[in-house]
Amino acid sequence: MQTQWQGLARARRFAAACACIAAWSALIVAAQPARAAETVKIGLILDMSGVYADISGKGTATAAQLAIADFGGKVLGRDVELVVADHQGRADIAASKAREWFDVRKVDAIHDVTGSSRALAVLNVAREKGKVLVLSGPASDRLTGDLCSATSVHYAYDSYALANSVARTVARQGGKRWYFITADYAGGHDIVNAARAALEQAGGSVAGEVRHPLGASDFSSAVVRAQGSDAGVIGLASFGGDLVNVIKSAREFGIRPGGKQRLASLLMYINDVHAIGLQTAQGMVLSEAFYWDMNAETRAFSRRYFDKVRAMPNMSQAAVYSSVLHYLKAVQAAGSTEAPAVMRKMRELPVVDFYTKNGHIREDGLMVHDMYLFEVKRPSESKYPWDYYKLLTTIPGDKAFKPMAESGCPLVRH
Known part of the structure; x- marks a missing residue:
């Protein structure tokens, strides 16, 4: 009899434990949205x-x-x-x-x-x-x-604002014939397409384009092809570490400030300038939305x-x-x-x-x-660390970005 009662007691304790676990599980599930909302x-x-x-x-x-x-x-x-x-x-x-x-x-x-x-x-x-x-x-x-x-x-x-700021301004300064070195993915393609349109509106033209994969190890062939064109401006639609390596390669092949060909970046960050150094980056023209100084x-x-x-x-x-x-x-x-x-x-x-x-x-x-158009300073012009840019012009937002009337967004009521 005692064994039977002990068995029943164990069964009751087990059932109670299961009920307790179920109750806690329900409480935890119920509490999750509340915790998420905290x-x-x-x-x-x-x-x-x-x-x-x-x-x-x-x-x-x-x-x-x-x-x-x-x-x-x-x-x-x-x-x-x-x-x-x-x-x-x-x-x-x-x-x-x-x-x-x-x-x-x-x-x-x-x-x-x-x-x-x-x-x-x-x-x-x-x-x-x-x-x-x-x-x-x-x-x-x-x-x-x-x-x-x-x-x-x-x-x-966006690609339109960057290309519009750089390509249009450089073209107006006489740099009307361009050759592009382009990162072969959506961002590179879009920014070059925008630059082509800006050049056409400014009376410029495109001599050619060479594309490279993300994280390419060697840019010498791309630079040589651009150098062999009749373009006065080599437009760089490479970004980050790729851009740094393209510019270094271009300088090694003799494309330098004051030469017959000019480098213009369609998207360059101050980190890129810092990585390259002013001696190599000097004279680059670029567009930015912000500058620390x-x-x-x-x-x-x-x-x-x-x-x-x-x-x-x-x-x-x-x-x-x-x-x-x-x-x-x-x-x-x-x-x-x-x-x-x-x-x-x-x-x-x-x-x-x-x-x-x-x-x-x-x-x-x-x-x-x-948006702002900058030129990278010469080493002699830099007065303190990270003093890298001189402002060429400010482009008001309604001039830098695509007009609303030209927006391709299907949510926009024209």
Whole structure:
């Protein structure tokens, strides 16, 4: 009898334990959405280890963290959390990470995806999920053209603005015949197409083009082909480490400032100039949306940033600070993290900070602001570390970016 009672007691204890586990499991499941809602999560999908690591990577993550800290670390009474991933140069990894973040980790918005092909892949996921995506690293103007989304923003620059600023200005100065060295993927193709259009409008022409893969090891044949053309300007649509190596190769083959051929970059960062050095980079013409040494405000932010990264911020990194800050202001104004409400506020609120004083987000998702044309200084002109640029001209936003009337975005009512 005692054994029978003991068996019944054990059975009851087991049943009670199962019931307790079930109850706790239910409680945990029920608590998960609540815990997810306790934080506002912002994600960055960056190149942390590839050819774009210097112009993206740790520096971009640092800029975003500074913006969160400057906002106070909270919005709507909830902590703001930053998550970062390395896409390893692959669009499929970028898209997979975005899907995981939206579905599992409950990320509210992604800011910046380095590289156009990776950005286009993430855009598809963000559109499908109805999530906010703010891009400061890629160039492709398709992001606000035929592939535009109601919840995405192209923030720092695009291929049209860069090409329009550089190609049109250089052509007006007499550099009308161009040869392109191009990175063979979406960002390179788009920026060259935009440059061709700008050249045609300025009365220029294209002598030819050679394309190279991402992370190419040797650019000598591309440089020799450009050098053998009748072009007066060699337009560089290579980026990051590739651009650095193209310029070094061009100098080795005798293409130098004051010669019969001139180098013009369609997308060059201050990190690239720093990596090459003024002796090699001098005379390069480039377009930027930001320069650290423009005024007291840009210098104040940049020195704080430098203390953490040991480098000055480039235009994409500064833009990520601005975009994260603008997003948090919009969340606060909307009283919600729901994408439609936040996007309405992002469009309503002007973008006013050290990055730009006159920025606004259009219906097609383009953040319009002034662009700047710079020339890289000669070593003798540089007075202190990172003193690399001299301003040639300021291009107002409505002149730098594609007019709304020409937008290919199907969401725009013409």
